[in-house]
Amino acid sequence: MKIDVNKTEDGTDMERAWAREANPIIQETIRVAIQRLTRSGRAGVTKKHILKVLFLARENLPDNNHIKHHLAYYWYREGPYSEVVYANLDQMIDSGLVKVHKTDKSETYKIVSELTMRPVASGADLDAARREIGLVASDNPSVHDAVRHTYEMAPFKWYITYNLEFKPQFEVYCKNVLTSREGVHTDHDILERLDDSVLDYPTIPEFMEHRMVFMDFAKMANAFLRRNSPHTSKNIVEWLPVLCADIWDAFAYGVRVHHHDPQYDSHLGKWREMYDKVLDKLEYKINKCMEQFGDVSVNELDLDPEIEDMILHPGNHVFIPLSLDVVKDR
DSSP: OOOOBBTTTSSSOOGGGTTSSHHHHHHHHHHHHHHHTTTTOOOOOOOHHHHHHHHHHHHSSSSTTTHHHSSEEEEEEEEEHHHHHHHHHHHHHHTTTTEEEEEEOOOEEEOOTSOOOOOOOOOOOHHHHHHHHHHHHHHHOOOOHHHHHHHSSSTTHHHIIIIIIIHHHHHHHHHHHHHSSSSOOOOHHHHHHHHHHHHHOOOOOHHHHHHHHHHHHHHHHHHHHHSSSGGGGHHHHHHHHHHHHHHHHHHHHHHHHHHHOOGGGGGGGHHHEEEEEEEHHHHHHHHHHHHOOOOOOOOSSSSSSHHHHHOOGGGGGGTSOOHHHOOOOO
């Protein structure tokens, strides 16, 4: 979907002209990324793939390379996100430099080779950026590779343990419970992913409210996975994956507030307000679900005592730095 260059991802007005203006340097980096990613004969690449490749290349450039500072990012739902990159890609589409191919399942982009972009002043910084983009594109031929590698640079490991590993498996598990009520048993691999998510949750004060809400969800998810799942009410099985996704969305709103490039500082007031609203709504939904869920205790004895205490008494661990290097032997 094409974005309005005057709006943020949440639909709020942009306050800085730099995000709306065509930037030849950013458009040149987009051109290089698309050309390198389609060099093997691929028909086109997704926006997500372009965005992640440019972020990885940017992170590899030295701080004194001025190209790096044109590519302004913030951390959000699917990792690093850039309104300026998206806006410039849309401008390239409008000018006919990039062609969009849409299907029912995807939207891909390729450079229109017969059209010429406006000249970009060359120099050591831009040449270095072009080389780095080419190397990153070669190392990340699939969007899955690019996403995984960007997540490894995330400010919190929770991007991997919760969003990339636990959440997708849990959502599929709940769907399977709903579609085949008989013969579905606890998936111990998903339980392990849940344990990792509990252990890896960042324990900084800024996320304390969200942490408490997540731990309430973890109590329900833990009990649901360890009990005879087919006997759980249909409403609960439908609610849990929705809450699982909502927990991630709320967390991403909070991360955006604290992990963004300076170009986005003008958004801080709106971002904080949005985070507070989303968190309040999430807390209400979690409480309603817990009322329906009832007892969250389990009869099984195989729950690690440390993880059990974190789930049942999260307040005891709020200011303890949790790391798998310390808490769990991998």
